[in-house]
Amino acid sequence: MDESQLDAAESAYVAGRSLTTAEAEGDERVVEAALRPRTLAEVIGQERVREQLALLLEAARRRERVPDHVLLSGPPGLGKTTLAMIIAAEMSSPLRLTSGPAITHAGDLAAILSGLNEGDVLFVDEIHRMSRPAEEMLYMAMEDFRVDVIIGKGPGATAIPLEIPPFTLVGATTRAGLLPGPLRDRFGFTAHLEFYEPADLEQIVRRSSDLLEVELGSDGAGEISRRSRGTPRIANRLLRRVRDYAQVRADGVVTRDIARRALDLFEVDESGLDRLDRGVLDVLCRRFGGGPVGVSTLAVAVGEERETVEEVAEPFLVRLGLLARTPRGRVATRAAWEHLGLAAPAAYGPDTLLFEPDHD
Numbered sequence: 001m002d003e004s005q006l007d008a009a010e011s012a013y014v015a016g017r018s019l020t021t022a023e024a025e026g027d028e029r030v031v032e033a034a035l036r037p038r039t040l041a042e043v044i045g046q047e048r049v050r051e052q053l054a055l056l057l058e059a060a061r062r063r064e065r066v067p068d069h070v071l072l073s074g075p076p077g078l079g080k081t082t083l084a085m086i087i088a089a090e091m092s093s094p095l096r097l098t099s100g101p102a103i104t105h106a107g108d109l110a111a112i113l114s115g116l117n118e119g120d121v122l123f124v125d126e127i128h129r130m131s132r133p134a135e136e137m138l139y140m141a142m143e144d145f146r147v148d149v150i151i152g153k154g155p156g157a158t159a160i161p162l163e164i165p166p167f168t169l170v171g172a173t174t175r176a177g178l179l180p181g182p183l184r185d186r187f188g189f190t191a192h193l194e195f196y197e198p199a200d201l202e203q204i205v206r207r208s209s210d211l212l213e214v215e216l217g218s219d220g221a222g223e224i225s226r227r228s229r230g231t232p233r234i235a236n237r238l239l240r241r242v243r244d245y246a247q248v249r250a251d252g253v254v255t256r257d258i259a260r261r262a263l264d265l266f267e268v269d270e271s272g273l274d275r276l277d278r279g280v281l282d283v284l285c286r287r288f289g290g291g292p293v294g295v296s297t298l299a300v301a302v303g304e305e306r307e308t309v310e311e312v313a314e315p316f317l318v319r320l321g322l323l324a325r326t327p328r329g330r331v332a333t334r335a336a337w338e339h340l341g342l343a344a345p346a347a348y349g350p351d352t353l354l355f356e357p358d359h360d
């Protein structure tokens, strides 16, 4: 989500538009914003990260200092933006939002930094996609709360030092591995968000159902949470689609049976795999005999961007043990073949999980 989208969602919410109005108008962003937990205590799951953050914030409050910079990593939809908003709220500080791709020049970053006030929380989403010169400027800002703004070009260029009031940077990334070491090292606290357990997702679905005034029947929340790819954003989205189905095709109550029928209609399978996930496995097994195959080739074959395959589909397939990353490319596991209802090639052997390609 980019800055303007978030701003729009948040301000519409703060302006007091009711959730039901936003829902009726089909405004996904406002609905998503309204479903966000607002305090650490409201956050469901991610216990360790929550406790670590609570400690960091409490210590900063006691010392009357701004909290250390925080890096949040993990697949999309697990709550990075939500946590950034909570950090600001818990510190009673304003939150400034931007994203890596929006910072193309060091000057863009200098403009943002020079507008900060003491204690502000600056959230940079997709921080791994910031330009190199901006990244280097950020190192200095994070460490010394000052930057050198370069005016002019070539031999006549001059550096003008600019003091920045102490602030907390919250960086979010789906690819912590892509961050240069010097940037990673300047965060005082790094949290990796894991996929959620079904029990936590079920609580999230129950909480959202209350807010959306959806009536849950027997195990309706359980069925949705089991098929939500361990991701709160997906759980909330599926809940709304199942709610639609329940209202149009039944009596409005979300039971397990209704959830199953709705999710089958929306092509979400029993393990939570969607069309893209199954497409990746299908291409890997049927077209490339189980791999190994490069991720770019896979992406072309399923007609998606490489980043989407790498950042959205793969982490979940790896987590389910359906796909493995090897130095030679992506490989389908035996479970992947079984998931597609196909017989794994004999090369997998009776006990081997992975297809071991011949190196000759």
Ligand SMILES: Nc1ncnc2c1ncn2[C@@H]1O[C@H](COP(=O)(O)OP(=O)(O)OP(=O)(O)O)[C@@H](O)[C@H]1O
Binding pocket: 001, 031, 032, 033, 034, 035, 036, 037, 042, 043, 044, 045, 046, 075, 076, 077, 078, 079, 080, 081, 082, 083, 172, 204, 232, 233, 236
């Ligand atoms: N721990 C949680 N408890 C309840 N709801 C959550 C939790 N984490 C996330 N959500 C819900 O999931 C939605 C997505 O969360 P969020 O936007 O923070 O994810 P994200 O990791 O920042 O994703 P992206 O990187 O794609 O922007 C939010 O609307 C929020 O309602």
